[in-house]
Amino acid sequence: MMRNCCSVVFLLSVLSLVTGSCASEQSASRGPAAQEASSRIGIDSTDFRFTAIDSTNINSADAGSIDTDAGSIGDGLLSQSDSSFTIDSERSRLPHTKVIGYYAWWTRGAWIDLDLSQYDKLIFFTTTPGADGNIESRNGWPHAWISLLDRADSLGIPVVPTLALLDPDAIRNLFMSESARANLLSTALTLIEESRGAGLHLDIELFEPASDSLQNLFMTFTDSLATLSARRFPEAELSMFVPALQDNSLYDLSRINKFYGEIMVQGYDLHWQTGPIAGPLSPLHGWEGVNWHRIAKTYEDAGIDRNRMIMTIPYYGYEWPVETPELGSKTRGDGRIVTLARVDSLNLPDIQVTVSDRIERHGLQRDEASGSPYYSFEDSTGWWQGWFEDRSSLEHKYDFVRDRDMRGVAIFPIGYDAGSLDEIIISKFGYRRR
Numbered sequence: 001m002m003r004n005c006c007s008v009v010f011l012l013s014v015l016s017l018v019t020g021s022c023a024s025e026q027s028a029s030r031g032p033a034a035q036e037a038s039s040r041i042g043i044d045s046t047d048f049r050f051t052a053i054d055s056t057n058i059n060s061a062d063a064g065s066i067d068t069d070a071g072s073i074g075d076g077l078l079s080q081s082d083s084s085f086t087i088d089s090e091r092s093r094l095p096h097t098k099v100i101g102y103y104a105w106w107t108r109g110a111w112i113d114l115d116l117s118q119y120d121k122l123i124f125f126t127t128t129p130g131a132d133g134n135i136e137s138r139n140g141w142p143h144a145w146i147s148l149l150d151r152a153d154s155l156g157i158p159v160v161p162t163l164a165l166l167d168p169d170a171i172r173n174l175f176m177s178e179s180a181r182a183n184l185l186s187t188a189l190t191l192i193e194e195s196r197g198a199g200l201h202l203d204i205e206l207f208e209p210a211s212d213s214l215q216n217l218f219m220t221f222t223d224s225l226a227t228l229s230a231r232r233f234p235e236a237e238l239s240m241f242v243p244a245l246q247d248n249s250l251y252d253l254s255r256i257n258k259f260y261g262e263i264m265v266q267g268y269d270l271h272w273q274t275g276p277i278a279g280p281l282s283p284l285h286g287w288e289g290v291n292w293h294r295i296a297k298t299y300e301d302a303g304i305d306r307n308r309m310i311m312t313i314p315y316y317g318y319e320w321p322v323e324t325p326e327l328g329s330k331t332r333g334d335g336r337i338v339t340l341a342r343v344d345s346l347n348l349p350d351i352q353v354t355v356s357d358r359i360e361r362h363g364l365q366r367d368e369a370s371g372s373p374y375y376s377f378e379d380s381t382g383w384w385q386g387w388f389e390d391r392s393s394l395e396h397k398y399d400f401v402r403d404r405d406m407r408g409v410a411i412f413p414i415g416y417d418a419g420s421l422d423e424i425i426i427s428k429f430g431y432r433r434r
Helices: 104-112 144-156 168-175 180-194 210-230 292-301 355-362 391-403 422-429
Strands: 096-106 121-129 136-137 159-163 199-204 238-243 259-264 309-314 316-323 338-339 374-379 380-385 407-411
Touching: 096 104, 096 259, 104 121, 121 180, 144 159, 159 168, 159 180, 168 180, 168 210, 180 199, 180 210, 199 210, 210 238, 259 292, 292 309, 292 391, 309 391, 338 355, 355 374, 391 407, 391 422
Parallel strands: 096 121, 096 407, 121 159, 159 199, 199 238, 238 259, 259 309, 309 407
Antiparallel strands: 121 136, 316 338, 316 380, 374 380
16 A cells, blocks of 8 residues: 555554555555554553453353344344344354454453354454564453453363554564564564464554565565464464555565465455545445455465455444545545444443444445445534445355355454344354354
8 A cells, every 4th residue: 555545543552443544446455453543542552451350250152042132232233134044053164164353452341241152263452562573562461351361261262362563664673673573573472372372363564565675574574483383383373464455565465374374354444534535444346446356356366265365344334524425425534433333331432423323313325336334414514424334234245255165254343243243143154163
């Protein structure tokens, strides 16, 4: 992505939620790491404290059942789809298929009320290195999250940390320094050890063109990590998030080490929070080729096997101030983040605009080109347009993944639907094998 195409408004030292990525015929990128640092929800990660919660009195979710009554939190969202779902209680997930959930640290104790049993793996989001390769921010990992780790362990679900970095200066300084790269290797191996040998997720994103030398040093680092991890933690799973449709990327898709068995393909923020126009975050079709079909073909053409490709799914939306109610309208300013359903304000106090409330009041519309839902309304400041995902759009995306025999899907971040979209995961992918 060209630097001037998308301003980097997120800093990892002040965490929040979702920012955007540059989407055009030439480039589109932004990833989970960018979700944590932009809209400044007032939480300073350097001062983060999270009291571990006693899980002995928490009833683990029953893997053989789901809550089909979403209640008031999801009625506005779920009732808009004409799709009907028949769930076979005996249907097991295919061995090679995965449903992965990103658990964002800023959602605090939301996991207590979630059915974690549907996920094959949880990715803790996030830890952040500095330019010297040493950990700069842990967000409580792992000690403040022992209860979550114990809950996941009781369900047989691995939890792996994310090593995320998206500050361009820090990325350049780190990977151009031999000593910093050595420190980062040591840091990565320590995080794998802290995951009880389960693995590590990389999310290194550079929002500007990478020089050939920087790209080579970065790819060499990923190779070194794969080699050392395989030697010290043979059962560990390494994964990485890779931006979509980005020119002169930090990543050389043709060189990604085979030991990274899970490539998280950017499937969202194709219209981004600070972008010039409003539109679908995760279009399956249309929008001048900035969509899932083109992204998947780009990865396949680069030699990434479908059985390594995991499409990422947004469980958040954007609501932009726009000049007109027309599709593709120019924005009048930055978008604001919305959750798909009403989320407990104790867990997410600074994001209380919800899709379910908006469509109950303003109605739901659907873009025929992309299949994505949206709503629009006018207030004293002008027109607003909100884009998100619902049952119908997710159904088609999950079919896209299944029909192509891809590795699976990764949801970012879990909990923003308050569990109201669990049903479609089970209906499309079956129950997790235990």
